[in-house]
Amino acid sequence: MSQDRPIIQLENLRRVFHAAEVETHALSGIQLSVQPGEFLSISGPSGSGKTTLLSILGLLDAPSSGRYLLDGREVGELRPIDRARLRGSQIGFIFQSFNLIGDLTVEDNVELALSYQSVPVDERRPRVKAALERVGMAHRARHFPSQLSGGQQQRVAVARAIVGKPLVLLADEPTGNLDSANGEAVIELLKELHAEGATICMVTHNPEYAEMADRDIQLFDGRIVDESRRQALEAVR
């Protein structure tokens, strides 16, 4: 990873969905660059394209046109199998609804990410243990998700996201399903990770959390709204 070049660079990125005979432009001409170690907040109203943008950033979806450079590598047109490989090694996901696998214990959930990266078995357990210790969940390693509170589950999800040492952490409304106290705790955890050098892109509706980021971008109708336009929109609201 070069300190000079952005970790994420989107150039004139578009995403168009075709349903029946209707064409929907979910993202239009997105230009975005995220520097290493940056904490980026993404916000915007429903239908503005946040989800689509995060899907593309997380390599869950591919753009219709434009370029997506991840750590300087063009990844917009990768085959699904290559996207999966890259996703496992370079992207860490934190979902709003935690998305832990109910049939697996906490440590197995965290280890799952490493198994998909083909990390040797003897390396996995120490890394899982370290990740769980990092989020303060090592004492619940043998528990199943259903035995944990929402806040604890989200901390485990964070552990799963960081255990593979990804380039970027993508957080999709990470506090959306939590009460305020647990939400605060998760945000504190993300801030700590950021302070340690992690690059984070977080979708949030909460202005307070958005302000904690290094930079906050807003989406509207599939476009990133510039600062003046943003102020005008806020004034209208």
Place this chain on the structure above:
Amino acid sequence: MSGLLSDLWHDLRHAAGSLRRHAGFSATVIVTLAVGIGVNTAMFSIVDNVLLRPLGYPESDRLQTLTIRTPQRSVSTYGFGDGEFEALARDAKSFELMGRYDYGGGTLSGDGGPPEEPTSLGIDLGLQEILGLTPLMGRRFSQDDYTDGADRVVMLGEEIWRRRYGADPELVGRTVLLDESAHVVVGIVPDVLRFPDESEPIQVWRVRRLSPTPRMGWGSLGVVGRLAPGVTDEQADSELEALAAGMATEHPDTNTDRSFASQSMQETAVGSVQDTLFLLWGAVGFVLLLACMNSANLLLARAASKAHEFAVCSAIGASPRRVMQRVLSESVLLSLVAGLAGLLVAQWTIEGAALFGLQGLPRAQEIGLDGRIFGFTVVLATLAGLAYGLLPAWQLGRLDLSEMMKDGGTRVSMGPVGQKIRSALTIGEVAVACVLLIGAGLTIRSSREIRATDPGFDHQNMLGLTLWADRPRGADAGWNERFFDGLMERISAVPGVETVSIINGMPWQSMFDYSTNVVIADHPSFESGEPAQTKFRVVSEGYLADMDIPLLAGRQFTTADDRDAPAVTIVSEELAALYWPDTEPVGQRIQVGENDVEIIGMVGGIRERRLDREPVPMLYFPYRQNADIAMTLMVRTDREPTLVERPVQDAIWAESPNQGIWRTTTLDSLLAGTLVRERLYSTLLTAFALVAVLLAATGVYGVMSFAVTQRTQEIGIRMALGATTPSVCWSVVSGGLRLAALGLVIGLPIAWLTSRWLTDVLYQVTGLDPVTHAAVAVLMVLVAGAACFLPAWRATRVEPAACLRVD
């Protein structure tokens, strides 16, 4: 590689945990597959042990049974003359070793037990070598035993040694009386050796010397040979044919039109059941296919509920291959557990089949589960697991991951394609069940037709006792008649006996089959002068009437038809129709061997081999002119025949104390014996078809149940808008019936095509039998309707208000 294995281990561990926590789902799939795998394992065990495994003789792949072919008779494995064997053993270079055998009678007596006519086989040293005969104790026959003047020796079979002699180890070296002649017992032969028919073990093994004046032409020998290394069947057949041609030239009187060939000993032993067993194996393949389709359906339903979990895995880096590997780990794991359970199902299936005639198959005693069958089950289970897991795996490997980011990542689904695939699988299940059911229906109808066929005689309450008369050396020509007359007189006095008569080969007893050369002077069929081989029986004067075989013309035999009277015969209507279609057969004369014989009567034809075989032309000769020593006493009783079995045997021994009785049986049990294979086949096929119907019904139920769950809200809205309970119910049932109808549309033509394979085993029923096809179609619709009942009832219980609150 280690990474791949560790990934696999990880997935298997994950799958095991997941399946353990969803025990209901796991149990359903395991039971479904266990049935499919179990019946396949059972059938493979039968096919493998009966057909595929080499016979248990040394170098059995090179062992050939020599056969005789004549224009009149099809193929015979018996009947080589001593001279023919001698020439073949000397001149046939294609064989490195030849052995001979013949069946024989002989009464075992003089040891305190009742006289007994054991199954007996005379063999030579060559055959002993070919069979690898190794006694349990004692020794084999040696060259000395075949020299003139040597002590008479026998080996006894294990069964008779245990039963008659209490497994006495001291028996070896002692003498037993065989035909009142002392024979030294030199060894005990284990019962695992079941030469030559691979079903019943031989009880007495005798020394079979060649005649000092060996005859060519028809004799009493069976011949087995071991091919020389590198010699093919075709090369051996060519040489045998050439040798037969040479014999025909040298001995035209006996060997004209007499050709030799060979077939593998395995084919001789099991060839008669090969086609049917493979057919049944195919049928259980369909059952497994159904079980896999059903399990795929269940797994797809589960996949729909687990789509989100798999999407999470994909989101955190699982490749489509890895997702598929995970799904297949689950399906294979379930399948392997089902395979273990299937071994139990297989054992039960084999035990169940034993109740319905499995023991009637050759090599049946070898059927069972062992390491080889276990290996087959593991491979089959693994393949089944991969097969039924493939569709769900493919579906989950191509999830739309962008759904992950919507509504907190909880909306991932398999979309409408999943339901369509499930419906398609159910249609397939109905189609497969339809094919199997039609196959079973046809064999059941065929079986009923066979049982309903009139054999042409009354077989009820008829006891048959077959014996070889202990004719003294030098007895006069009339001894045989006097002996059997004496027996008949004694037996007639036994309470419960209505009539007694005699025949030299009772119906349905395959061992006795007699033919003779017939010529009819001035008849167009005999212009070439070549005789026709015609089946015959020698009977006492009361036999035809006692058996209720109708006299159609002329008269019955009387006691006056004896050696001093002109030679006479009675013909069957088939023989009359063959040679005198337009004239009266009675009064015609035929040449039988050297004798000019007058036809004095015509009787109805009988199905004396099997009920499903047409009556063949038959000659009956009076026993007072032709009595043999091997005859069967036919005893008609006024009660259950087995109740008078012992008193009748006592009557025989009262007349002749040391007379052995080879076999006592009823005609009904012989008839049952001829039907045992049909019974086994139709029972197995019916059982497989019922399993198939059950699986198809489960499939329809599963799909409709799932559809009702998916449509709960829609149904609620419909009811809120005024839909009535019957209309809601019908909407569900009609969905199931539509699947069944589509299944039938596919299944009926396939059944029509595949039922052609059944033609050879059907009797009086065609593969296109409309009754069977229509009945199966109606049954499948009814079953599908019944399978929809519970989902339909659930649909009518939907609370509209509760549904509308869901969103």
